[in-house]
Every structure is written in C-alpha cells, then in structure tokens.
Amino acid sequence: MADNGIKTGTVIMSFLYGHGIMIGADRQVTGGSKIVRNNFSKIVQTSPFSAISFCGQVVMAQAVSQIYKRLLSEVKFRIDEVTPLHGQIEMIEQMMLQLGIATGFDSGVLIHLSAMNMEKKRPYLLEFYDDGSAFKPDSTYISEGSGGTEARTTLKNHFKVNDYKKLGADDAARLALTTIQTSSECDAGVGDPRIFGATLAIIDADNGFSFIDQKKTWLLIKEVCK
Numbered sequence: 001m002a003d004n005g006i007k008t009g010t011v012i013m014s015f016l017y018g019h020g021i022m023i024g025a026d027r028q029v030t031g032g033s034k035i036v037r038n039n040f041s042k043i044v045q046t047s048p049f050s051a052i053s054f055c056g057q058v059v060m061a062q063a064v065s066q067i068y069k070r071l072l073s074e075v076k077f078r079i080d081e082v083t084p085l086h087g088q089i090e091m092i093e094q095m096m097l098q099l100g101i102a103t104g105f106d107s108g109v110l111i112h113l114s115a116m117n118m119e120k121k122r123p124y125l126l127e128f129y130d131d132g133s134a135f136k137p138d139s140t141y142i143s144e145g146s147g148g149t150e151a152r153t154t155l156k157n158h159f160k161v162n163d164y165k166k167l168g169a170d171d172a173a174r175l176a177l178t179t180i181q182t183s184s185e186c187d188a189g190v191g192d193p194r195i196f197g198a199t200l201a202i203i204d205a206d207n208g209f210s211f212i213d214q215k216k217t218w219l220l221i222k223e224v225c226k
Contacts, residue, residue, distance in 0.1 A: 010029075011026055011144075011147035012043075014125050014142050015159075015176075016140040017164055018167050019168075021114045021202065023203070024200050026183070026192075027041065027197055028190065042199065044069060046065070048208040049117075050209070051201060052111055055109075056109035060099060060108075060109050064111060088113065092134070096109070100130035100132060111127070112128075113125075114203055116205055124136075146190065147180075147190035151179045170220075172202070174220055177220055177224050180193050181194065194225045198217060199217075200217055
C-alpha cells in the first residue's frame with residue numbers, strides 16, 4: 001500500500017448467502033497511524049444489481065468507483081445476457097490499469113465487484129488490482145484489506161460446516177459483523193464495529209442492491225458483537 005495520502009487499514013468482504021450476495025466493510029479510515037474518519041462507507045452501488053467495495057488510497061478508490069458508476073449509467077449496462085458481465089470486467093480492468101500506470105503501480109487500490117446476473121440469478125465475485133488484472137475466487141467469499149486474512153479465516157471456517165444456500169439475509173449480516181469484529185481484534189487498522197459501526201449491503205437475486213440501514217445494523221451489532 002502506498003504511503004502517501006489517506007488510506008484504509010480495513011476489511012472488505014463479499015460472500016454468498018441463500019438469496020444473493022452479502023457485502024460488508026468497516027467504516028474506519030486511517031492516515032498513517034491516525035484515525036481520520038470513523039463513518040466512511042467503502043461500498044458504492046454501481047447498478048441495480050452490482051456494487052463495488054474498495055480498500056487502499058481512499059481518493060483514488062473513490063474516483064475509480066464513481067467513474068465506473070457514471071460509465072455504467074451512460075451506457076446503460078445490465079448484468080444479464082444482453083450485456084454480459086465481461087463488459088463490466090473489461091471496463092474496470094482498463095480503469096485500474098490506467099490508475100496503476102499513473103501511480104507507478106503503487107496506488108494500493110484494490111476493488112471488489114459483487115454482481116448478480118439478473119437473467120440467471122447467478123452471483124459473481126471478482127477482485128481487481130492496479131495492474132489491470134482480475135481474479136475470480138473459487139470459493140463462496142472474497143475478503144481483502146489489512147484485516148482480510150483474518151476475515152478469510154473466519155469465513156472459511158464458517159462455510160466449512162455451513163451451506164451458504166441455507167443462510168438467510170439476517171444471519172448473513174450477523175456473519176459479516178462477526179467477521180469484521182474478529183478482524184478488528186487482530187488489526188488495529190480495522191474499525192471495531194462496536195465503536196464505529198459497519199456498512200452492510202445485500203444484492204438480492206430478485207430485488208437487487210440495497211444498504212442495510214444503520215439502525216438495524218446497530219441492533220445486530222449489539223446482538224452479536226460482544
């Protein structure tokens with residue numbers, strides 16, 4: 001991660017649940033060793049059935065997210081068989097490559113794309129790096145950031161014994177919050193949800209993207225984060 005500018009010591013994650021995709025992120029932003037924001041959303045809706053989450057240099061990551069969102073709106077992209085997902089993938093790859101070239105491939109920006117194919121109701125989880133490359137995990141989850149390793153361990157252990165298809169939206173939210181809390185206990189750069197809250201969103205296979213409102217999120221935090 002680049003040393004200049006405001007950056008996120010963070011955790012972002014996306015994982016499948018019974019009727020779509022759960023997206024979660026902490027809300028803390030750090031500059032060096034200082035906390036400069038504690039209520040920052042690292043999730044950006046980009047279309048009715050897709051969203052980007054990001055970590056790294058905040059301004060750069062935000063710029064990529066907003067440009068992508070605007071381009072989607074201009075060309076009326078849809079995640080379906082009419083406009084396949086690879087069109088979106090190519091767009092993000094090109095933007096990330098240009099960002100990498102402009103920063104000497106030291107932007108520290110990593111982006112997740114979470115998307116639902118509206119025709120087949122098929123979920124997609126992808127990671128993008130600032131060299132223009134993309135990675136599609138074989139598992140039902142992805143997680144990155146300074147707390148990403150611990151988050152992946154938590155999610156791996158959960159899905160070893162639990163079928164994501166049986167996971168409801170509320171239980172998926174509980175899992176996301178537990179994962180963020182566990183990451184915060186292992187990495188000071190990750191905001192503790194008990195103090196700063198968290199940002200949660202879902203992409204429902206039928207109804208598309210929506211944020212889980214903060215009131216409900218805080219009630220769930222009080223329930224599961226001890």
